[in-house]
Amino acid sequence: MIIDETKPTQKLSETEHIMMSRFANRFFLDREVDLDAITGILDAARYAGTGANVQPWRVYVTAGTAKLTLTDAISHAHATSAAEHSSEYSYLPDPLPEPFASRRRESVRFSSARSVSRMMIATRVRRILLETAGSSTLRSG
Template sequence: MFTDDIERTHELTELESIMMSRFANRFYLNREVDPAIVKGILNSARYAATGANVQPWRVHVTAGNAKERLINAISAAHEASPGDHSSEYRYLPETLPEPFASRLREFGTVFFGSLGIGREDVAARAANTARNCRFFDAPVALIFTIDRRLEKGSWLDLGMFIQNVMLAAKARGLDTCTQEFLSRYHAVIRANLPLGPEELVVCTMAMGYGDPDWAKRRPQMPKLPVEGFASFHGF
């Protein structure tokens, strides 16, 4: 098969190994991250591709007391009235078509199964969701925003910037987890951080030193082989 040919003939570069080892880590050690490391990650990430050099990204980085105040505010809002909060954009359509719906269900089975949480255990699932509000106890929390006046093309650029952040962090021994979930609490975030009125909260990110025990036990999410998503013409 085509994938087998790749594995036989293609020796992974260091960058590719980092790309393939990265995953959304939701368990972190109680270990501070040197702010110089975070600045170094962002310094590298700013070289992300961006159409016409627009550079549409903004990121608010929090740690220490600033992060704790944000966590407390978001957690209080989530506990009191989660239904009153919603994102300023739609991440997925209301009805997810196939094959994407099946992949989403598979994710839930694999992820919650790895935590020992059953499909019908509503309380345990809710408790796990609430961990988002604490940024999974990671020492650094980042909030990514984009100017709401921009169009979809700039959102592509923002995604490439965020991917650069994740890869640069992994290269420095840090793990990350992006969180679309917390975009629904944009008003709470805005009340606790100096966001401009034009800034739309796209997602947040937990960053820190991942728990090595969890890294050994965490499941590998299934990915399609190359022939499952790519077609080649003229080769």
């Protein structure tokens, strides 16, 4: 947890600032999500790559009675016969054809490099926080 009073001794990069000021909202509100919000999210999401960078993907949005009916049917199937149900299709073909196989390999290389970079940034941020706030104000873990 980052303490509000923490004042780093050196200027933070924009990335470090974003990482340190991030807030992950885990609250749940029992109300419908506005259709305009859903449409906006899906419109932005269409530019995101899919797993292994194999497009296209399809999204179905339900609301109201249709959503309740679908939720009840899925819950009932899971509770009574989960082992009988499986995905209608494999997520990816095996073997993955070109150009998708090459994209996947490149994605793995890129993700590995990004992970190392994130670990280095996180280590640097932690060091800065420990130096400025003192180790007694932070808990490791």
